[in-house]
Amino acid sequence: MVNRAHRQEVCVLCHSRWPNDRLIGACRCYKKSDSNRLHRECLTSLYANKESDEPPRCPVCYDVYRVSVRYRFLFVWDRMLACRSVSHFLELIIVAVMLLCGCVTLWIFHRQTSSPHFQHPHTGPSNHATDWPTLFIYSLFFLTLIMVPFTMRKVFERWKRANSDVEIDIV
Numbered sequence: 001m002v003n004r005a006h007r008q009e010v011c012v013l014c015h016s017r018w019p020n021d022r023l024i025g026a027c028r029c030y031k032k033s034d035s036n037r038l039h040r041e042c043l044t045s046l047y048a049n050k051e052s053d054e055p056p057r058c059p060v061c062y063d064v065y066r067v068s069v070r071y072r073f074l075f076v077w078d079r080m081l082a083c084r085s086v087s088h089f090l091e092l093i094i095v096a097v098m099l100l101c102g103c104v105t106l107w108i109f110h111r112q113t114s115s116p117h118f119q120h121p122h123t124g125p126s127n128h129a130t131d132w133p134t135l136f137i138y139s140l141f142f143l144t145l146i147m148v149p150f151t152m153r154k155v156f157e158r159w160k161r162a163n164s165d166v167e168i169d170i171v
Helices: 040-048 083-113 132-162
Strands: 067-073 164-170
Touching: 040 067, 040 164, 067 132, 083 132, 132 164
Parallel strands: none
Antiparallel strands: 067 164
16 A cells, blocks of 8 residues: 555646645545645636636536635736737727717618608608617617627626736635
């Protein structure tokens, strides 16, 4: 039988063997085998560099890591000008400009169709109460108005996360 104190454990993420380094168990598979542990620094870097909104999973058991994650926003120019941060910020600006273009387009459409000289090519003078294409355009625009704040919030959260330090506690 091998003494547990002398056995070299391997980090599941970086695969390094450091016998004196403390490895942590952040998912349920470490209970099945003592070798399914990882470094706190590796887990912190995994959360700091993740691209999707999905939480990272253990590569062995595919369980979500049982950790408490806090993002501490830092206003540091090096991070603000990093490629990932700038791309999230530009994405936020693009969504805002698209919303502005939609508002201008709807305003122009409304002015054109509410003009007394406007005649629909097939139906004659426009009656907004029964004109289904007009109602469809207005409802589509208002649906967009509802969706844009949620999209902007997600993009802003990704930008904020890209400019934050990660602190992890095992739950």
